[in-house]
Amino acid sequence: MIFRVSIMAVVVLALAGAWWLLQALGMPASLTPQTLTDWLNQEGATGPALLMLLMVIAVIVGPIPTLPISATAGLAFGLVNGTLIAASGALLGALLAFWIARLLGRDAILRHFPDNPVLAENGSQRFLTIAIFLTRLIPVFSFALISYAAGVTAIHTWRFALATFVGMLPMTLVFAGLGNTFELNPALTVVAGLAILVFMVWLPWSLGQRPDSRLARWLRLQNDREKTR
Numbered sequence: 001m002i003f004r005v006s007i008m009a010v011v012v013l014a015l016a017g018a019w020w021l022l023q024a025l026g027m028p029a030s031l032t033p034q035t036l037t038d039w040l041n042q043e044g045a046t047g048p049a050l051l052m053l054l055m056v057i058a059v060i061v062g063p064i065p066t067l068p069i070s071a072t073a074g075l076a077f078g079l080v081n082g083t084l085i086a087a088s089g090a091l092l093g094a095l096l097a098f099w100i101a102r103l104l105g106r107d108a109i110l111r112h113f114p115d116n117p118v119l120a121e122n123g124s125q126r127f128l129t130i131a132i133f134l135t136r137l138i139p140v141f142s143f144a145l146i147s148y149a150a151g152v153t154a155i156h157t158w159r160f161a162l163a164t165f166v167g168m169l170p171m172t173l174v175f176a177g178l179g180n181t182f183e184l185n186p187a188l189t190v191v192a193g194l195a196i197l198v199f200m201v202w203l204p205w206s207l208g209q210r211p212d213s214r215l216a217r218w219l220r221l222q223n224d225r226e227k228t229r
Helices: 002-024 033-042 044-061 067-077 079-112 125-137 143-151 157-181 186-209 214-227
Strands: none
Touching: 002 044, 002 079, 033 044, 033 067, 044 067, 044 079, 044 143, 067 079, 067 157, 079 143, 079 157, 125 143, 125 157, 143 157
């Protein structure tokens, strides 16, 4: 408990400090691509680092939409550089959210579902990798909630990072190219992300209740194949 409280305190303080820094440097209250671009252009060489920091905060906090920040990256730094900057910041934020969930929530989940094929240590890495990749391809899913949900599964960190980075690249590139023509309803991303989170909680419970279902048998088959490699 002391360890978990310490982790949470460090995370909260780090996020508060990073947000204070952005505010101290003059970040505008309106987080539209054009206003953010004007601010980043004034910051000169530190602009890319500030955008990455904003992206990390957006990913970890959740309700702050990440795709307008990708549009800002395209406006401020060009299509290619903007895509790489936005994707790098999103990946860093996703990994931090992933490890927050793994350190704080995975043990509790495993106590309730110790042998579940989605959550167990010997769970199907292929299935989990594909699931993360597909959710990253679809921009309405909350980037933060998917990262937190993945942290309590058995997926390896490198697989999560690879599926996240490759999966988000197409839409990051698209929105970096759209620039200030992009508009997004933040509530939609949160609702969609919560729906996926509920599904990822429901799935282990459902598989535990129906061990002879087709999906449960398929997951066990994938586990057996990976063990024999």
